[in-house]
Amino acid sequence: MDQHESTYKPGSRTAKWWDERLPVMRMMHGQFVDFPTPRNLNYFWTFGGILTFCLAIQLVSGIVLAMHYIPSADLAFDSVERIRRDVNYGWLIRSMHAVGASMFFFAVYVHIFRGLYYGSYKAPREVLWIIGVLIYLVMMATAFLGYTLPWGQMSFWGATVITNFFSAIPLVGSTVVTWLWGGYSVTGTTLNRFYSLHYLLPFVIAGLVVLHIWALHVAGQNNPTGVEIKTKSDSVPMSPFAVMKDLFALGVFAMLFAWFVFYAPDYLGHADNYVEANPLVTPPHIVPEWYFLPFYAILRAVPSKLGGVVLMFAAVAILAFVSWLDTSRVRSTKYRPVYRWFFWLFVITCLALGYLGAKPAEGVYVFWARIFTFYYFAHFLLVMPIVGLIETPKPLPRSITEAVLGKGAGAGSPVAAAASPEKR
Amino acid sequence: MIKMTKTSSIALAGAMALALTSAVPAMAAGDGPEIAKKKWSFSGPGGHFDKNQLQRGFQVYKEVCSTCHGIKRIAFRNLVQPGGPEFPEDGVRSLAATYKVDELDGNGKVVQRPARLSDRFPSPYKNEAEARSIHNGANPPDLSLIAKARGVDYTGPIWYHPVSMLKDVVTGYQEGGADYIYALMTGYKDNAPAYRRDATGKLTEVAETSIQRGDKTILRCVSVEKVAGKPDNCTAMADGMNYNMAFPGHQIGMAKPISDGQVKYTDGTAATVSNYSADMAAFASWAADPTHDQRKSLGWQVMLYLLVTSILLYVAKKRLWREVH
Numbered sequence: 001m002d003q004h005e006s007t008y009k010p011g012s013r014t015a016k017w018w019d020e021r022l023p024v025m026r027m028m029h030g031q032f033v034d035f036p037t038p039r040n041l042n043y044f045w046t047f048g049g050i051l052t053f054c055l056a057i058q059l060v061s062g063i064v065l066a067m068h069y070i071p072s073a074d075l076a077f078d079s080v081e082r083i084r085r086d087v088n089y090g091w092l093i094r095s096m097h098a099v100g101a102s103m104f105f106f107a108v109y110v111h112i113f114r115g116l117y118y119g120s121y122k123a124p125r126e127v128l129w130i131i132g133v134l135i136y137l138v139m140m141a142t143a144f145l146g147y148t149l150p151w152g153q154m155s156f157w158g159a160t161v162i163t164n165f166f167s168a169i170p171l172v173g174s175t176v177v178t179w180l181w182g183g184y185s186v187t188g189t190t191l192n193r194f195y196s197l198h199y200l201l202p203f204v205i206a207g208l209v210v211l212h213i214w215a216l217h218v219a220g221q222n223n224p225t226g227v228e229i230k231t232k233s234d235s236v237p238m239s240p241f242a243v244m245k246d247l248f249a250l251g252v253f254a255m256l257f258a259w260f261v262f263y264a265p266d267y268l269g270h271a272d273n274y275v276e277a278n279p280l281v282t283p284p285h286i287v288p289e290w291y292f293l294p295f296y297a298i299l300r301a302v303p304s305k306l307g308g309v310v311l312m313f314a315a316v317a318i319l320a321f322v323s324w325l326d327t328s329r330v331r332s333t334k335y336r337p338v339y340r341w342f343f344w345l346f347v348i349t350c351l352a353l354g355y356l357g358a359k360p361a362e363g364v365y366v367f368w369a370r371i372f373t374f375y376y377f378a379h380f381l382l383v384m385p386i387v388g389l390i391e392t393p394k395p396l397p398r399s400i401t402e403a404v405l406g407k408g409a410g411a412g413s414p415v416a417a418a419a420s421p422e423k424r
Numbered sequence: 425m426i427k428m429t430k431t432s433s434i435a436l437a438g439a440m441a442l443a444l445t446s447a448v449p450a451m452a453a454g455d456g457p458e459i460a461k462k463k464w465s466f467s468g469p470g471g472h473f474d475k476n477q478l479q480r481g482f483q484v485y486k487e488v489c490s491t492c493h494g495i496k497r498i499a500f501r502n503l504v505q506p507g508g509p510e511f512p513e514d515g516v517r518s519l520a521a522t523y524k525v526d527e528l529d530g531n532g533k534v535v536q537r538p539a540r541l542s543d544r545f546p547s548p549y550k551n552e553a554e555a556r557s558i559h560n561g562a563n564p565p566d567l568s569l570i571a572k573a574r575g576v577d578y579t580g581p582i583w584y585h586p587v588s589m590l591k592d593v594v595t596g597y598q599e600g601g602a603d604y605i606y607a608l609m610t611g612y613k614d615n616a617p618a619y620r621r622d623a624t625g626k627l628t629e630v631a632e633t634s635i636q637r638g639d640k641t642i643l644r645c646v647s648v649e650k651v652a653g654k655p656d657n658c659t660a661m662a663d664g665m666n667y668n669m670a671f672p673g674h675q676i677g678m679a680k681p682i683s684d685g686q687v688k689y690t691d692g693t694a695a696t697v698s699n700y701s702a703d704m705a706a707f708a709s710w711a712a713d714p715t716h717d718q719r720k721s722l723g724w725q726v727m728l729y730l731l732v733t734s735i736l737l738y739v740a741k742k743r744l745w746r747e748v749h
Contacts, residue, residue: 251734262723
């Protein structure tokens, strides 16, 4: 898989037999046991493991829900209520799946912002980052498809609004929409195909996750200093060090997860989705789930339909290009005194767009949505290239060991002296 | 250097927590009337249904609401189950027998038989068309999910909104539906608010107590809109509608459903509209979430398990990393 050699030693004759034929244990040992992990990772680096846990929860709970759910316009809503009321622990499984979607996005947003802050998208991790953006995109598609399945009012009207985006495509737009719907409006036919795709896409995500981890294990993990591992003292073996830290973080995350599942299962949802879908009654406000709100705000900030749709997709797509938009020589924002301010402005922008996405598209809300949409794109297209060129970064530690143990600790290393990328 | 990392880490964590809580669509729509949060026995993580209240709520439902509203997702057996009204089984069995449900006989003919515990409550109507023809075109909603299908909009100042949302998460506020039902049932007024038009065309609300009988200058408005350069616009209530403080738009088709003394409670609870409304709201909350009590009690066990596990993992992690740092 990479330069790192597995130190696996088969412990029994059977293990040795296997190792000579299919060295899967050797690979697992090399990648997940003695894999060198930077010793200075903070808790933001535990979210990769947390996300794997989220995917597993969604897959397992989803497969069980699929045993009871009926994808039909007449029965879908009732079948979800049957699950909540009459299936043994159905309320728990359904709640875990619904809350789990939100937790998945919460964790992925922490993960993405961590990558942006510490420059994890920079060389040699461009492919790793782009696979991550693809995972995020497929996650969004899966979540959208899944949200239509309970067939409540917000499911139905959300599906109607989102699929209508495609009608903005010039010339073929309405044909594409008819093809997506399987008819001339959102119907049970649409629901049935959405269900099929909702079952398919998580496995696509799982495949992309394998590639994501593969790419990660080729380049190795980034770390808060952004300085690569140079000597053995810069790293610790993944197991038990990183694994134990990940498990603790997972325990804390599971508590947050459980709090929503048991004490606020409906907090992250919309009351209207407990009303069965009715094509004849439009809800007063059609709003997507919270994790889509910033993009919804961008969509509605643009006065033209096509322009709004293009900008909304561009808002996700632009993430794939940050490796080349960021011109800074140093990775970590920790050593970037100017960019740091813009980073936090970007975080505020995303929160503000989220707030505005939940508000009706009128008056002062549209004005602010436009301001923040402008900054959203300006951050990538102007701030990232320009600040990287004009900023003088703070001096980097010569090695991870020095960053952890203080000056002098890693100075004996011959490679450390060559590392001063902040000096042009 | 390390201190700085800590600060920015905490800031990033804070921002993420805010992102999770600050963007909740249901709470953020913000154009409904202000509705007070009531203290319920089933509020918060330690809450559970009061079975006496659920029994009274069912009595209100059966004697009053059920004339027009169904509860199709509730089976008679649910009334016996733990965490619900917990009526004695024999009583519910004979209650069920007073309802008739359709069944096919051996010759393929539809016949009616008395309902059993496993049957769900039959609808008060044959179908939606019948419901609409009886109710002037309106279809009274089924009440088995109404407590989850309604909520309370945030109406406070914008700066307090994130705090309020965080508070709702921490306190596990899930009783918006119950609060709304209570506010709706107690929110009826005989008339829309009274306004008087001054010489400039501006409408000013006047207190009911200051109105003389037969005062022709009084206007009754459901809503008042300012129009630039013109007298204020008064929207009068439509025919056959009723004024309600809690209902969005304030015009509701349902007439005031209940008055003091209408339902005779047998447990000494005062027969007031306020008590009827609270009991009905509690009953509707249970009907929408019959596994509520099970959920909250299992929740504590899971939380405790996770807490102890996390502490142990933390101690193990600390000991392990001591040799590294």
